[in-house]
Amino acid sequence: xxxxxxxxxxxxxxxxxxxxLFVTAGTWxxxxxxxxxxxxxxxxxxxxxxxxxxxxxxxxxxFGTAAYGTAILxxxxxxxxxxxxxxxxxxxxxxxWIIGVLAFRSGLRGSYxxxxxxxxxxxxxxxxxxxxxxGGAAGLLIKLDVRPENFQFESRANFYWxxxxxxxGALVLTRWLERSRLGAQLVAVRENxxxxxxxxxxxxxxxxxAITLSGAVTGAAGGLYAQYFLYLxxxxxxxxxxxxxxxxxxxxxxxxxxxxxxxxxxxxxxLAEFTKTLVGRIPGVDLVIFGALLILVVRFPPxxxxxxxxxxxx
Amino acid sequence: xxxxxFLSVQGVSKRFGxxxxxxxxxxxVAEGSITGLIGPNGAxxxxxxxxxxxxxxxxxxRVIWRGEDITGRPPHRLAQxxxxxxxxxxxxxxxxxxxxxxxxxxxLRHRRRADAIAVAERVxxxxxxxxxxxxxxxxxxxxxxKRVELAKALATEPKLLLLDEVLAGLNPSEVRDIVPVVxxxxxxxxxxxxxxxxxQAVMNLCETVHxxxxxxxxxxxxxxxxxxxxxxxxxxxGHGAAKRLSGxxxx
Ligand SMILES: Nc1ncnc2c1ncn2[C@@H]1O[C@H](COP(=O)(O)OP(=O)(O)O)[C@@H](O)[C@H]1O
Ligand SMILES: [Mg+2]
Numbered sequence: 300x301x302x303x304x305x306x307x308x309x310x311x312x313x314x315x316x317x318x319x320l321f322v323t324a325g326t327w328x329x330x331x332x333x334x335x336x337x338x339x340x341x342x343x344x345x346x347x348x349x350x351x352x353x354x355x356x357x358x359x360x361x362f363g364t365a366a367y368g369t370a371i372l373x374x375x376x377x378x379x380x381x382x383x384x385x386x387x388x389x390x391x392x393x394x395x396w397i398i399g400v401l402a403f404r405s406g407l408r409g410s411y412x413x414x415x416x417x418x419x420x421x422x423x424x425x426x427x428x429x430x431x432x433x434g435g436a437a438g439l440l441i442k443l444d445v446r447p448e449n450f451q452f453e454s455r456a457n458f459y460w461x462x463x464x465x466x467x468g469a470l471v472l473t474r475w476l477e478r479s480r481l482g483a484q485l486v487a488v489r490e491n492x493x494x495x496x497x498x499x500x501x502x503x504x505x506x507x508x509a510i511t512l513s514g515a516v517t518g519a520a521g522g523l524y525a526q527y528f529l530y531l532x533x534x535x536x537x538x539x540x541x542x543x544x545x546x547x548x549x550x551x552x553x554x555x556x557x558x559x560x561x562x563x564x565x566x567x568x569x570l571a572e573f574t575k576t577l578v579g580r581i582p583g584v585d586l587v588i589f590g591a592l593l594i595l596v597v598r599f600p601p602x603x604x605x606x607x608x609x610x611x612x613x
Numbered sequence: 614x615x616x617x618x619f620l621s622v623q624g625v626s627k628r629f630g631x632x633x634x635x636x637x638x639x640x641x642v643a644e645g646s647i648t649g650l651i652g653p654n655g656a657x658x659x660x661x662x663x664x665x666x667x668x669x670x671x672x673x674x675r676v677i678w679r680g681e682d683i684t685g686r687p688p689h690r691l692a693q694x695x696x697x698x699x700x701x702x703x704x705x706x707x708x709x710x711x712x713x714x715x716x717x718x719x720x721l722r723h724r725r726r727a728d729a730i731a732v733a734e735r736v737x738x739x740x741x742x743x744x745x746x747x748x749x750x751x752x753x754x755x756x757x758x759k760r761v762e763l764a765k766a767l768a769t770e771p772k773l774l775l776l777d778e779v780l781a782g783l784n785p786s787e788v789r790d791i792v793p794v795v796x797x798x799x800x801x802x803x804x805x806x807x808x809x810x811x812x813q814a815v816m817n818l819c820e821t822v823h824x825x826x827x828x829x830x831x832x833x834x835x836x837x838x839x840x841x842x843x844x845x846x847x848x849x850x851g852h853g854a855a856k857r858l859s860g861x862x863x864x
Contacts (some may be wrong), residue, residue, distance in 0.1 A: 371742075448655050478726050479722045479726065480726070480729070483713070483716060483717055483720050483726070483729070484717065484720065486706070486709065486713075487706055487709075487717040490703050490705075490706035490707060490708055490709060491705070491706055491707070493700075493704060494700070494704035494705070494765070495706075495717065496687070496688040496689050496692075497666065497668075497688050497692060497697070497698055497700070497704075497766070498692055498697070498717050498718045498721060498765055498766070498768075498769055499689050499692030499693050499718075499721035499769055500689055500717070500721075502687045502689070502726065544841070
């Protein structure tokens with residue numbers, strides 16, 4: 300990784316950091332923070348799905364594990380929220396590794412892998428919905444105690460900057476991955492697993508590293524969510540909504556690229572917000588928009604757009 | 614054979630359901646040699662490579678390499694140990710550039726990206742791909758893709774290289790271009806075992822040739838001796854062919 304590799308990331312972070320100086324309305328900051336949380340979840344998905352070609356439909360498993368981890372350690376064990384957040388991320392990474400061992404050891408790929416991840420997330424959701432430690436169907440409320448040392452802030456802008464710092468960290472991590480041996484081997488496994496193995500790539504260990512990293516990053520989004528909204532239930536933490544958004548954003552913005560998930564996350568949430576103001580809060584209308592967008596992106600991959608335009612002009 | 618045995622395939626059989634693809638095959642490859650493995654289509658040559666490179670388990674038999682039993686060792690471990698293969702049906706990383714394709718091989722022994730890329734570029738030069746480095750691998754001609762296949766394996770810095778029909782599908786002038794490349798690889802200290810149908814190249818390159826037919830080794834020797842072997846002629850041209858040919862020559 301050279302300084303030039305990091306320049307676009309620094310540029311993005313600097314520009315985004317200035318936004319709260321201009322945008323001060325609470326609803327807008329709220330929107331921006333939520334978008335950053337989704338971007339972070341999507342960046343996690345992108346490591347495994349975009350670079351590794353292993354499409355997970357169950358990233359909620361990581362998001363929810365870290366979210367519950369962060370909340371439960373505070374509520375039940377009185378742990379300070381910052382170490383609780385770190386432990387939540389570690390737990391999500393561990394869940395990633397375990398799912399990886401179970402799925403990749405038995406050679407699951409493609410839609411089988413997607414289904415298994417979906418099944419894990421659903422099992423977690425059902426368990427969290429009934430277990431006592433997760434507050435069952437009533438969910439968990441983190442006690443309001445606004446102090447910076449308690450990971451709660453008077454001003455939303457502070458939270459925005461923390462979310463931005465995490466997204467920036469994930470951008471740097473992704474750039475490092477792109478330039479590293481692990482990244483090259485991961486992409487090789489995505490493109491052709493047999494060929495990669497013939498060149499000395501330990502496909503299983505590469506995929507395990509990817510799903511562990513992926514789980515940690517998406518977990519960070521979950522922990523952040525818990526700490527920002529201070530409320531969790533099973534349908535939020537382990538719900539399909541987050542699995543879907545985590546995979547849609549990178550696919551729309553460019554899977555396997557450094558900025559793809561962030562770009563896609565912003566597009567996705569701007570569109571959702573825009574339609575909400577346009578047609579009101581019809582339940583599920585954002586899913587319709589997401590679906591239409593997905594079809595468009597699959598039909599006309601963004602990298603083909605220059606070619607399409609050329610054909611059009613003729 | 615004067616030179617010490619490097620690779621030794623001992624009594625290897627491979628059964629796919631009802632089909633015995635390889636049947637009690639034994640042969641040796643001498644260190645520093647270019648050895649040929651020839652035989653009609655479906656003889657079991659590619660299956661033997663798959664077994665030697667860890668992609669398939671033999672039903673019976675063993676593969677010994679540098680005195681070690683490597684039977685069943687997984688492909689990535691064998692590559693780390695210095696045994697590389699190419700695939701008959703080329704297996705490019707289609708979405709990646711030629712440089713990145715070769716770099717995947719180079720990363721095996723070079724952790725830093727800059728080093729791996731530098732090695733990839735040097736290997737590309739050896740196999741004549743310098744001008745194609747930035748192209749997507751999928752955009753190359755058949756000959757180009759064969760070179761990429763060779764370059765990827767070479768970039769792992771192997772001690773033993775298994776080449777599966779790297780010349781198939783090339784025109785005669787392309788074959789003439791690659792033959793010295795293979796010889797240079799051997800001269801650089803790599804032992805080469807090659808499956809090849811292009812007899813011009815086999816006669817040119819190989820010191821020893823093993824002939825496989827219907828899963829069995831039916832002849833071994835110098836290229837000139839095996840092509841004159843009646844059993845080999847029959848394997849290629851059908852029963853009685855050797856007799857007919859010699860009859861025609863006498864008439
Ligand atoms: N994975 C497999 N499953 C079943 N049959 C196979 C498999 N691989 C090869 N075969 C069969 O084994 C025989 C030998 O094939 P192969 O090793 O590719 O021959 P060659 O490379 O000499 O042309 C063929 O009849 C082929 O159809
Ligand atoms: Mg073959």
